[in-house]
Amino acid sequence: MEITNIVQIESYLSGLMSPDERIEFEQKIKNDLTLQAELKIMQQATQLIDIDIAKDLKLKLTQWNTTEKHTKPRSVRFLPYAAAASILICLCLSFLYMESRFSNNALFDKNFVIIDHSIRGETVIELNSFEAGIKNTKENPKQAILELEQVLKSNPDLDSKEKAEWYLALANLKINNTTECNLYLQNIISQKSHPFRNKAIKLQEDISKIWRIRLN
Amino acid sequence: MHEADLISAIKTGGYPRELALKQIYLNQQLKLNTKNHLIKFNCPDYDFEDLFQEAIIVMDRNIRNGQFEERGTLEAYLFKICKYLWFNELRRNKKHVSVEILENLEKSVTFDQVQTHYDEDLLILLDLTLKKMDDRCRKVLELWRLSYSMTEIKNIMNLVSEGMARKIKYNCLNKLSELIIKNKTYF
Numbered sequence A: 001m002e003i004t005n006i007v008q009i010e011s012y013l014s015g016l017m018s019p020d021e022r023i024e025f026e027q028k029i030k031n032d033l034t035l036q037a038e039l040k041i042m043q044q045a046t047q048l049i050d051i052d053i054a055k056d057l058k059l060k061l062t063q064w065n066t067t068e069k070h071t072k073p074r075s076v077r078f079l080p081y082a083a084a085a086s087i088l089i090c091l092c093l094s095f096l097y098m099e100s101r102f103s104n105n106a107l108f109d110k111n112f113v114i115i116d117h118s119i120r121g122e123t124v125i126e127l128n129s130f131e132a133g134i135k136n137t138k139e140n141p142k143q144a145i146l147e148l149e150q151v152l153k154s155n156p157d158l159d160s161k162e163k164a165e166w167y168l169a170l171a172n173l174k175i176n177n178t179t180e181c182n183l184y185l186q187n188i189i190s191q192k193s194h195p196f197r198n199k200a201i202k203l204q205e206d207i208s209k210i211w212r213i214r215l216n
Numbered sequence B: 001m002h003e004a005d006l007i008s009a010i011k012t013g014g015y016p017r018e019l020a021l022k023q024i025y026l027n028q029q030l031k032l033n034t035k036n037h038l039i040k041f042n043c044p045d046y047d048f049e050d051l052f053q054e055a056i057i058v059m060d061r062n063i064r065n066g067q068f069e070e071r072g073t074l075e076a077y078l079f080k081i082c083k084y085l086w087f088n089e090l091r092r093n094k095k096h097v098s099v100e101i102l103e104n105l106e107k108s109v110t111f112d113q114v115q116t117h118y119d120e121d122l123l124i125l126l127d128l129t130l131k132k133m134d135d136r137c138r139k140v141l142e143l144w145r146l147s148y149s150m151t152e153i154k155n156i157m158n159l160v161s162e163g164m165a166r167k168i169k170y171n172c173l174n175k176l177s178e179l180i181i182k183n184k185t186y187f
Helices: A003-014 A019-031 A033-071 A074-102 A104-111 A124-139 A141-153 A158-174 A178-190 A197-215 B003-012 B014-025 B028-039 B045-064 B074-093 B099-108 B120-128 B135-145 B150-156 B162-184
Strands: none
Touching (some): A003 A033, A003 B162, A019 A033, A033 B014, A033 B045, A033 B120, A124 A141, A141 A158, A158 A197, B003 B014, B003 B074, B028 B074, B045 B074, B120 B162, B135 B162
């Protein structure tokens, strides 16, 4: 195909010819069978290129779609992590809440009340040792344990003995010696007439709750 | 880009066309609106994505060929194409939709403005001609058809001059014509 023909046909097909040029070219086509055939071929060629363009565009659209899907939903990709983090934060907060509500310290604070014993008329030595033990239960529980055990060894009256048992349980709870604390609580619970029996039962339940939470 | 700019960019061809098409295609609101329209005609999700792509291709071709009349909005035009494509799909593949939906579609689609499916012979000819040509030729012809300037073609194809780009284009076009003539004997 002649280059001049290609140029003319191209201008004709693209609509770049002026009306006069167009009429002149159409006249030329009528009289020139070769040009007619070449025009048809060029029409087909452009049609084929157009199909190729369409196929190429289809590929591009799919590519854009994929890129968009991979870039845009970044927030969605992080969604599971965000959800996991939220759950973790919730768990931590609830643990802290539980910890503040059900820790050994919290249980101790809940149960520790200084009971006035001076009206009972114990001996001065016993009173001092006992009083010191009870007072120390909060500030110096280890010292309190020694003093209260001393009270128990000195065969006090029943009332002091029962109080000493209860405060020993609390002092052990304060230093997180749950096993020893439980032994004292068991001892208290086993005595049906023990004045601290109900408190001991409640405390033992609360301690069990803490362990259930921790183990879960 | 405004709608008029988008149309103008597609007509300009080259990089502006690609940018405009990308913007139209990735416009989620436009996609959603078209989808919502088509749902009324029982078009499922898995068919819609393909249909929407096909509609963009048709829209691009019609705008470039001057078949798009700028009377309505681009969205309306795109929806019109989608509706036609869906109607065609239902007819060709005999998909299960109610007669009422099919009739509604038939009434509302305009047939003369959308050429979507190519003649089978033309597709075979494509395989025997353009696809047989080297990548450089195909690319140059494609760029030329998409109204890329000779300077742009020169830059994209790493050619030494615009004259070289023009020469390659004519040679490739000539080669394609020869291949068409050669393979015409089969049809």
